[in-house]
Amino acid sequence: MRNDKHLALKLRKLGKSYNKISNELDIPKSTLCSWFSKIDWSQSVKEELVRKANYIARKRLVLFNKKRREMWERWRERARQQARDNFSYLKDNPLFIAGIMLYWGEGDSNINNSQVRLSNTSPDIIRIFLLFLEEICEVSKEKIRLSMILYPDLVENKCREFWRGVAGIPENQFSKTQFIRGRHPTKRLSYGICSINITSRELKEKIYVWINLFQEQYPLKAGVVQE
Numbered sequence: 001m002r003n004d005k006h007l008a009l010k011l012r013k014l015g016k017s018y019n020k021i022s023n024e025l026d027i028p029k030s031t032l033c034s035w036f037s038k039i040d041w042s043q044s045v046k047e048e049l050v051r052k053a054n055y056i057a058r059k060r061l062v063l064f065n066k067k068r069r070e071m072w073e074r075w076r077e078r079a080r081q082q083a084r085d086n087f088s089y090l091k092d093n094p095l096f097i098a099g100i101m102l103y104w105g106e107g108d109s110n111i112n113n114s115q116v117r118l119s120n121t122s123p124d125i126i127r128i129f130l131l132f133l134e135e136i137c138e139v140s141k142e143k144i145r146l147s148m149i150l151y152p153d154l155v156e157n158k159c160r161e162f163w164r165g166v167a168g169i170p171e172n173q174f175s176k177t178q179f180i181r182g183r184h185p186t187k188r189l190s191y192g193i194c195s196i197n198i199t200s201r202e203l204k205e206k207i208y209v210w211i212n213l214f215q216e217q218y219p220l221k222a223g224v225v226q227e
Helices: 005-013 018-025 029-036 040-090 094-106 123-136 156-167 201-217
Strands: 115-120 145-150 193-199
Touching: 005 018, 005 029, 005 040, 018 029, 040 201, 094 115, 094 123, 094 201, 115 123, 115 201, 123 156, 123 193, 145 156, 156 193
Parallel strands: none
Antiparallel strands: 115 193, 145 193
């Protein structure tokens, strides 16, 4: 029997973990396990160590999440401030006004996600919004994704070719087509609904800042009834 078992027992009673005892006394953890595993008070020490470790881990996780939220909020605020700075020279650009008005009316309205998405059946609206993304927002065409929503009586390949021609987007940038299954499966919409999608929280923050600034510049006049 090792002559340092009494020292190991003393340290264990003080609440030391196997790792600390092993490092301090140079005793293998397997040996410590054989000494302590069947001792009731040692199991109580283990439970207390686990409780403390979980408590510390939860505190660290809370702090980590707080710092992460603060970091992302600073990042989003920088994007919003850049949008405010840019508004003064963009506000007289017809393409800029067209883009934010289209998004205001037709775009994804959930500010809490990173999806800049606009859907429409009009090829002209799709084309203008794409120009807004590329020329005003400086979005690379390679980052743009298109998808279609079709009724079953529309030919998917024909519709995809049509929207490819409108957008100038290669076929590999089309997402999976959705088909409308309802009471009116033959309600034809020419070439269906085309959706433009870009994943960019920065751009979404900017677009909503621009929309809000536009509203401030042209506030609702007295006497106009809001629905």
